[in-house]
Amino acid sequence: MIEDFSLWPPLFGGVLIGLSAGLFWLLMGRIAGVSGIFGRLLGPQPESGWTWRLAFVLGLPLGAWLAMSLDWSEMAPPPHAGWPVLIAGGLLVGFGTRLGGGCTSGHGVCGLSRLSPRSIIAVLVFMAVGVVGVFITRHVLAG
Amino acid sequence: MVRAILISGLAGLVFGIGLQISGMTDPSVILGFLDLFAISTGNWNPSLAFVLVGGLGAAAPLFAWARQRPRPMIEPVFQHPTSKGIDWRLILGSALFGAGWALVGYCPGPALAALSAGLAEPVLFVASMALGMTFYRLAFEPAS
Numbered sequence: 001m002i003e004d005f006s007l008w009p010p011l012f013g014g015v016l017i018g019l020s021a022g023l024f025w026l027l028m029g030r031i032a033g034v035s036g037i038f039g040r041l042l043g044p045q046p047e048s049g050w051t052w053r054l055a056f057v058l059g060l061p062l063g064a065w066l067a068m069s070l071d072w073s074e075m076a077p078p079p080h081a082g083w084p085v086l087i088a089g090g091l092l093v094g095f096g097t098r099l100g101g102g103c104t105s106g107h108g109v110c111g112l113s114r115l116s117p118r119s120i121i122a123v124l125v126f127m128a129v130g131v132v133g134v135f136i137t138r139h140v141l142a143g
Numbered sequence: 144m145v146r147a148i149l150i151s152g153l154a155g156l157v158f159g160i161g162l163q164i165s166g167m168t169d170p171s172v173i174l175g176f177l178d179l180f181a182i183s184t185g186n187w188n189p190s191l192a193f194v195l196v197g198g199l200g201a202a203a204p205l206f207a208w209a210r211q212r213p214r215p216m217i218e219p220v221f222q223h224p225t226s227k228g229i230d231w232r233l234i235l236g237s238a239l240f241g242a243g244w245a246l247v248g249y250c251p252g253p254a255l256a257a258l259s260a261g262l263a264e265p266v267l268f269v270a271s272m273a274l275g276m277t278f279y280r281l282a283f284e285p286a287s
Contacts, residue, residue, distance in 0.1 A: 001187045002175065010190040013165025014197025020158040021198070022205025027150055029215030030222050032158065034252040039276045043284070048222070051144070052151040057255060059155020064163035065259035066156065076169035076257060078264035079247045090254075090268040092243025094275025097251060099283070100236020101226050104250050105158075107237075109198045113206040121229050126241035127177075133245025134177040 009073070021109045028052075033106020034060070035097030100126070146217060159256045165194045168257045170248025177245060 021032040034057075040046050041053045067073045079086065097103040100122055102111060107126075111119020166172040167190075175181065175188030215221055226233075244250050249257065249268050257265035 001182075001185065001189055005188065005190075007189075007193045010165040010167075010193035011197040013161040013163070013167070014194035015201045016157050016161030016164065016197075017194065018198035018201025018203075019205075020154045020161065022202040024150075024154045025202075025215070025221075026205050026209045026212075027215055027217045028147065028154075029218045029220055031224060032154060034250075034255065035276075038251055038255065038273075039280075042273055042276055043280050049144075049147070052147040055148045055152035056155035056158075059152045059157075060159040060162070060252060060255040061257070061259035063156040063159020063161075064168055064256035065159075067160045067163040068259065072160070073163045073166075075260050076163070076166070077171065078257070078260070078262045079170040079249065079268070081247050081264075083267060085246055086264055086267045087271045089243040089247035089249065090271025091275035091278070092239050092246065093250060093254075093268075094243075094272035094277075095279045096236045096239030096241070096243060096275075098236070098276050098279035099232050100238075100240055101224065101233060103240060103252070105252050108195065109202055110206075112199055113202040116224075118224075118226065118229055118233055122233055122237040125234055125237035126244065129238045129241030130177045130245045131179055133242050134174055135180055137245065138174075138178055139180055 017105070018109060018113075021105065022113070025110065031102075031106055031110045032056075033102045033110060035094075035103040036101075036106055039094075039098050096126075150217065158252065159259075162253050162256045163259075165197075166190050167194060167253045168260075173244070173248040173250075173253070 024030055024032040037053050037056050041050055041057060068075050102122060107119040107122040162168055172188055172190050176191040181187040247268060254265055254268050
């Protein structure tokens with residue numbers, strides 16, 4: 001694996017993500033699935049409310065900013081992709097997560113924790129496609 | 144209502160801290176995990192695996208605890224996902240998502256969290272993601 005890899009930041013960060021999702025379910029009875037929460041914020045106001053969704057969505061960059069401000073983490077570099085690929089990727093992620101009913105937080109963290117068969121399949125599919133996709137972009141197309 | 148907003152904001156905040164600390168907002172960390180071929184060159188990044196271990200390790204007991212309860216602690220009912228069954232939407236949707244993820248290295252949570260960096264790329268990605276989500280809604284939820 002890569003040099004100077006430390007498992008603690010990803011493990012600890014993962015625990016925070018898991019605590020957030022677990023407590024969100026236990027307290028609010030809602031799935032902390034970012035594609036669903038953000039997706040439903042974009043359409044006409046859902047009966048289930050938009051203010052709490054907005055609060056959650058705003059919390060994400062705020063939390064990242066806080067972690068950087070407190071020197072718990074360095075600012076992450078942006079993706080290397082040019083704007084056509086960024087747009088294509090964004091469109092695919094947006095459309096795909098809504099069609100598939102979730103993403104890494106909804107299906108991955110929450111769905112697997114709930115032992116949902118749908119989520120197990122979803123995670124297997126997007127992970128497999130992700131691996132094949134990166135193989136193609138990095139080792140086939142890149143030459 | 145105010146309580147829901149505060150709890151949701153706090154949940155998002157902690158989630159965002161977790162995403163940033165774990166390296167998930169850095170596309171090279173994600174792509175470095177998905178690039179399994181890199182194992183053979185000693186360049187594989189196992190971070191995402193540890194995030195899932197930590198994430199599931201913390202979340203699963205809480206979901207298990209919740210199964211013992213008739214209702215959540217604050218809101219009145221558990222909003223169980225209504226979709227049932229494994230159908231073409233689940234599989235095609237997940238495949239399209241995986242493709243987009245492999246192209247850029249962002250998924251929804253990290254992309255939104257990365258907006259904090261004040262750079263153009265996350266903004267362009269999030270705008271495109273919002274557009275893609277809107278296409279879905281217009282195509283599949285015409286009543287809304």
